[in-house]
Amino acid sequence: MVSPGLSTVPAVVTVAGLVAADGVRAAVDALLDDFLKRKVTTAVAKGLPEEVPCVLKDFLRDGGKRIRPALCVLGWQAGGGGALKGAVVQVAASLEMFHAFALIHDDLMDHSDIRRGKPSVHRRLAARHHEAGRTREEADMLGAAGALLVGDVALAWAGELLHSAGLPARRLVAALARTDRMRTEVMYGQYMDLLATGRPNPCTTKSLKIARYKTAGYTIEHPMLLGAELAGADQSLVGALTAYGRAAGEAFQLRDDLLGVFGRPDVTGKPNLDDLREGKQTLLLSLAYRMADPAQLRVLRRYAGDPLLDEHGAARLREVLRSSGAQTAVEQQVETRSRQAVEALQRVSLPLHVAEQLRNFAQALSHRPA
Template sequence: MDSSHFSPVSFMRPAVDAELADFVRRRRAEVLEIGEELAPVLDALEAMLAGGKRIRPAFCYWGWRGAGGPETRAIHVAAAALEFLQACALIHDDVIDNSDTRRGLPATHRRLAVLHASSGWTGDSAAFGQGAAVLLGDLCLAWCDAMYQSSGLSEAALRAGRPAFDLMRSEVMAGQYLDLVEQAREADTVDAALRVMTYKSAKYTIERPLHLGAALAGRHDELAPVYTAYGIPLGIAFQLRDDVLGVFGDPDETGKPAGDDLREGKRTVLVAETLRRAPAAGAAEFRRHLGDPDLSAETVEWMRDLITDSGALAACERRIDRYVAQATDALQTDAVADDARSALADLIVAATARKH
């Protein structure tokens, strides 16, 4: 714990990876008894699970440790279950956004569309891929619950954690719907973007995993306010950083093409700030291009320049700094165990780094 190279996320990753691999291996045998045709679907799931930063399991684990929970395999399993919820959300999100890639690989629905086409089956390959991906996402949601329930924690602990576990799953689905609504009605306000961000990302990524960890350790009521004061601003800062990277990030780092968020027409705070700050003619042109899946590299570059020149990028960076300061202040408490408080401080840096 005292190593200068200690990473609270990397610390969890080997355990999370091992538990996910073990769970999928056991479930694969059960599923293949239904039919060998399901093997490519499970391969697609394993490809999805191989990536990711394991942020949500890390916050769940450190929420547990912050509440005085001991080091035990059972909390690793319960925390790892959140990766199935993340896989469900990402698979469905890519279908909704019609994304081509995820984590540097073909998106799940694209991969399964290729399976259809290469097999010479009848019907539309794209529609098959989308349908199969939706079903795989549903399977991930079911396995999230199954892995949590079979974690090895006591029945009392699992019951105590269930409200936070269930609320987290409801909120991320509600946040996803709000995101769809705001895109459909072309909402361009910062407030609208922040509401989506709060439910689709901040609560689901940080606040609720922390609440879950505290609840499993029997200290939810005491620590929930502390974890909320820390988790919501950090979760918003995390998503703001992700939105900046979605426009300006290196594709080798992000795993998605440059400017992909602009092609998908995401109504982010970065976009809202641009439309609010840019000259009227520039804002109108920006709005006309936003959401065009065929945006050229030159148009993406023009949109990036407008984001920067309008002051929108700098405004988002200032917001990130303010939210980081709020999260840091929330940790100034003795209610959270010392080693976890140090890890949570490190997670602020990990979650908002300019490259992640």
């Protein structure tokens, strides 16, 4: 057992390294693939539209880091759960299915055409309908409505995976309470994001609240706590993992905001214009509005939230984000939260490999390229 400290963290680590350990990704991917193959077979047998499970299966196969399942397993091991078990893998897989739901709906609401370097689900469905003879307008409408329903199915199947994992009744009740809270927070976060989009302003409190509810909680905190509670973790461990998860979750989202503006699409797998075109109420934009001089403010007001924003306008915005100090300020916030996450682990003793992976993960958040 070890109480980890920041000084022992390797200088260069990757987020991908988190999911490589213990075969988590392979186990989760195999379970999801088998689950969705059975859903395709059932759809064919019942004469239902097989493209629903097929497009979901393709979407899950196309990539993703599997961070949430990996953190769920680490939480389980932190709580003394030991090696992988079938039930834990299935619970972890339910988190990835829920993540698919969230991404599909998020892309639809944000009018994002690309996810993981490939067409988003509503664009895939629109292409199918257009190739089948629908007009472009009809195909786009069917693609959007169909993606809404595919996302709903993913949410329902996330619940099915959790319910059918074979958990003891007491553990299932706790897992349902945790996932209910997680899902509710995501919905509120998404709703707050919708209300704020297109109206960026200097209010950093609102920006951080959106980040916490929409992404931070369901990315790190709740997956870890779900695994830990399945293992019967005590309150001291739950408290330490909560503090770690909140700090690391915010670091993850703030870094994501930076990548959404300054990242390379060929690396991140998504455009770097969407957040600027939408006028997302991120901490990055809020700080820019707060720190900008009059000339910089004119640029922000002219271009941020412009649905027709081109590369020229985006370049001017990025320059303001840099020169105003907003980019540096957010990078410092990411570093601070990453450090706070590691410090939270010092409150408890953890299995050596769990402590090491959580330390490395928190460090990777500051530098991840995608």
